[in-house]
Amino acid sequence: MRKLDISKLDVLALMRYDACTRCGECTATCPTGGEAQDVELVTPRGKIVRLREFYKAQYGLRAKLLGPRDIPEDQLNELASRAYECTICGQCTTVCPAHLDTIEMWENMREFLVANGLGPLPAHESIVKSIENYDNPWMQPRTQRSRWSKRIEKDVGIKDVLKERAEVLFFVGCTAAYDPNIKEMAVNSAKVLGAAKVDFGTLGNEEGCCGSTLLRTGLWKSGRNTALRNIERFEKAAPSMMVASCAGCYKTIRQDYPRIGKVNAKMVHITTFVNELVSTGKLKLGKRVEGTVTYHDPCHLGRHNLLYEEPRKILEAIPGLKLVEMERTREESRCCGAGGGVKTAFPDLAQKIATLRIEDAEKTGADILATSCPFCYQSFKAAIDAKGSRLKMVDLMELVAGAIDQT
Amino acid sequence: MSIYDPSMIPKQMPQDGYLKDKLWLYVPLFAVVLSACAIILVLPYETVYVRDEVYLDAFLVTVSVCVAVFILGTLYNVLLWMHGKGLSGSPEGRLVDLFKRSVRFFLSRRFGRALSVFLKDALYLSRLKDRSVLRWLMHLLILGGFAVMFVLDLAVTISLDFLKYEPMIADDGWAKLWLRDFGFDLVGTMMLLGLLIAAVRRFVFRPKIVRTELPDAASILSLLAVVLGGFILEGIGIAGDIQGHQIGDEYSFMGYAFSLVTPESLGDYYDEAWLIHGVMSALLIAYIPFSKLFHMIATPIAIEADRMLPQREASP
Numbered sequence A: 001m002r003k004l005d006i007s008k009l010d011v012l013a014l015m016r017y018d019a020c021t022r023c024g025e026c027t028a029t030c031p032t033g034g035e036a037q038d039v040e041l042v043t044p045r046g047k048i049v050r051l052r053e054f055y056k057a058q059y060g061l062r063a064k065l066l067g068p069r070d071i072p073e074d075q076l077n078e079l080a081s082r083a084y085e086c087t088i089c090g091q092c093t094t095v096c097p098a099h100l101d102t103i104e105m106w107e108n109m110r111e112f113l114v115a116n117g118l119g120p121l122p123a124h125e126s127i128v129k130s131i132e133n134y135d136n137p138w139m140q141p142r143t144q145r146s147r148w149s150k151r152i153e154k155d156v157g158i159k160d161v162l163k164e165r166a167e168v169l170f171f172v173g174c175t176a177a178y179d180p181n182i183k184e185m186a187v188n189s190a191k192v193l194g195a196a197k198v199d200f201g202t203l204g205n206e207e208g209c210c211g212s213t214l215l216r217t218g219l220w221k222s223g224r225n226t227a228l229r230n231i232e233r234f235e236k237a238a239p240s241m242m243v244a245s246c247a248g249c250y251k252t253i254r255q256d257y258p259r260i261g262k263v264n265a266k267m268v269h270i271t272t273f274v275n276e277l278v279s280t281g282k283l284k285l286g287k288r289v290e291g292t293v294t295y296h297d298p299c300h301l302g303r304h305n306l307l308y309e310e311p312r313k314i315l316e317a318i319p320g321l322k323l324v325e326m327e328r329t330r331e332e333s334r335c336c337g338a339g340g341g342v343k344t345a346f347p348d349l350a351q352k353i354a355t356l357r358i359e360d361a362e363k364t365g366a367d368i369l370a371t372s373c374p375f376c377y378q379s380f381k382a383a384i385d386a387k388g389s390r391l392k393m394v395d396l397m398e399l400v401a402g403a404i405d406q407t
Numbered sequence B: 001m002s003i004y005d006p007s008m009i010p011k012q013m014p015q016d017g018y019l020k021d022k023l024w025l026y027v028p029l030f031a032v033v034l035s036a037c038a039i040i041l042v043l044p045y046e047t048v049y050v051r052d053e054v055y056l057d058a059f060l061v062t063v064s065v066c067v068a069v070f071i072l073g074t075l076y077n078v079l080l081w082m083h084g085k086g087l088s089g090s091p092e093g094r095l096v097d098l099f100k101r102s103v104r105f106f107l108s109r110r111f112g113r114a115l116s117v118f119l120k121d122a123l124y125l126s127r128l129k130d131r132s133v134l135r136w137l138m139h140l141l142i143l144g145g146f147a148v149m150f151v152l153d154l155a156v157t158i159s160l161d162f163l164k165y166e167p168m169i170a171d172d173g174w175a176k177l178w179l180r181d182f183g184f185d186l187v188g189t190m191m192l193l194g195l196l197i198a199a200v201r202r203f204v205f206r207p208k209i210v211r212t213e214l215p216d217a218a219s220i221l222s223l224l225a226v227v228l229g230g231f232i233l234e235g236i237g238i239a240g241d242i243q244g245h246q247i248g249d250e251y252s253f254m255g256y257a258f259s260l261v262t263p264e265s266l267g268d269y270y271d272e273a274w275l276i277h278g279v280m281s282a283l284l285i286a287y288i289p290f291s292k293l294f295h296m297i298a299t300p301i302a303i304e305a306d307r308m309l310p311q312r313e314a315s316p
Helices: A011-019 A025-029 A030-037 A044-059 A061-066 A073-083 A091-094 A102-115 A124-136 A141-149 A152-156 A172-179 A183-195 A210-214 A220-237 A247-257 A270-279 A308-318 A339-345 A346-361 A375-387 A395-401 B023-042 B053-081 B091-106 B111-123 B126-131 B133-162 B172-203 B214-241 B255-259 B263-291 B292-308
Strands: A168-171 A200-202 A242-244 A267-268 A291-295 A321-324 A368-370 A392-395
Touching: A011 A044, A011 A102, A011 B053, A011 B292, A025 A044, A025 A091, A025 A220, A030 A346, A044 A061, A044 A073, A044 A102, A061 B053, A091 A102, A102 A210, A102 A375, A124 A210, A124 A220, A124 A339, A141 A172, A141 A183, A141 B172, A152 A183, A168 A183, A172 A183, A172 A375, A183 A270, A183 A392, A183 A395, A210 A220, A210 A247, A220 A247, A242 A247, A242 A270, A247 A267, A247 A375, A247 B133, A267 A270, A267 B172, A270 A308, A291 B126, A308 A321, A308 A395, A339 A346, A339 A375, A339 B263, A346 A375, A368 A375, A368 A395, A375 A392, A392 A395, A395 B172, B023 B053, B053 B091, B053 B263, B091 B111, B111 B133, B111 B263, B111 B292, B126 B133, B133 B172, B172 B214, B172 B255, B214 B255, B214 B292, B263 B292
Parallel strands: A168 A200, A168 A242, A242 A267, A291 A321, A291 A368, A368 A392
Antiparallel strands: none
């Protein structure tokens, strides 16, 4: 009989499983369980009820008196698979009347699944191995990491912070560094920093994956090692501040790294940093950018980090641009479907969720959909193409770079 | 299924066998439980108006066992939480440590903030109000009614059996009329209304987000049975002119309403009805740690823990 090891579940998580009132508030708005496929076991309530049932069968009072009950392998595997269909978007945290911190619960549940040999899923294998071997999830050689910057390096003045000290360390992230469709995100971010005469640099080819994918899929040990390697690089570079353009890297370095090691520099997202530059007049947005834009709050920025206003302030500061809001916005924002390893393991599900968000955006009448996360960008771009939508997908920094007044 | 299958399964699983190994913890624990039971058994209960003492004794034995089951079940659940990671030491050691910390916390300046969190988020259910006024009202009526009834029950028992407070004992005493008669009926009515809304919503309208399995149905129906049972018992008492129900019937407004449709002859079975209501209430108490109703205890604790403990940085 397989006995589940519950010592990998947090004390607080075990408490929260009992605190769930089974009200179902989370089921209606859950992008994967409720909205996209209506499967109870994928919803927060479904996962809580099932996992609780399993560990109570082995550790509850009845198990203590009559002996633990065997949990069939297929049921355990079903729970594991369904648990990985969650994007960890945090919508359930927003709506839970019992105020349960479900984001922590799902990440911890995956750590528990890994510890019990039930996770991650085979589909995650290539990404995990790629990060462990190449320090990025895209199986790209380390030597190609800084290739995105070659054509702008001199014009913008990007330093190699391991050779030359810079005030600000720009943490590029794997997706913007390697994905040819996303690298403009890194290019535009660097152009914006350069235009504001920010003393900044990158870790170049030495930058490693932030470990977000590992931590989100429950591989805490690998994620911890990845984080420690980066923390060591941060120490060497010793910047005063770190800026990330990737919402996932931002969340990971800001929230997870302090639990792993000491990070001396303050971590900010590029939207916070640029908003500060614009509001203090260090960055002038004088050029008109015509269009109607709607902004999608990435889960890792919004619900995970409560960063809602800065991106909007930037958009409002761009001349010619009209900002319109989707019906579900800020903490109620729909997920893009890519997070938590869902796009890797369940691409069709991810696309279905992304399409729902594209429909939200289309309803506003906007012609531009802007966001600040490479994963949301990737996901929406694919959904826009598949749907044949007239929306133009942009990264927020692309709009900022287009509005910079060089005079 | 997993890429880490065999190697990631821990070799050492948490070991069990508390009872034989941890007598140092369980002996005082059982002493506390037995003391609680003893207090229940030795109270004089001079103001319980059953005609045959056998019914009172049967109830007291039942309620003692049920309270013991409730305390042990609750502690077992809390001990199970202590199996998780995030604290050091054995589960029992963690529990004792947590208890000490809680005492220190309650005596600290942060208690005020914890109290406001409790009142706003756990009792007033601020977030639920924003999402659905009907469900908020439903839950507030049940929870509020239950909480006030618990406090009222405690206050009445102490003033009757310990303090011998005359206005609470005398049939026409203000405390008897306003607290024991009107007060209990008011909070009972709150609970009844809330439970009826919950039952109609769950069993008749069945909204998509509601999923009714045995624990959900059992929780609502058992609470409903106890609350309705209380009013029926009161109705029998008033209709049968039983001692304690002879003056100021209108203060027990719900019991009075029930008495209007209750035959006077049922008063002959008042003792039996009293015992049934008492046993059902006691069984409900024993059922709490093993049911969905345990969230009454776990949710406020989880809310406090989430809001008061240092968390990952949230706001930018």
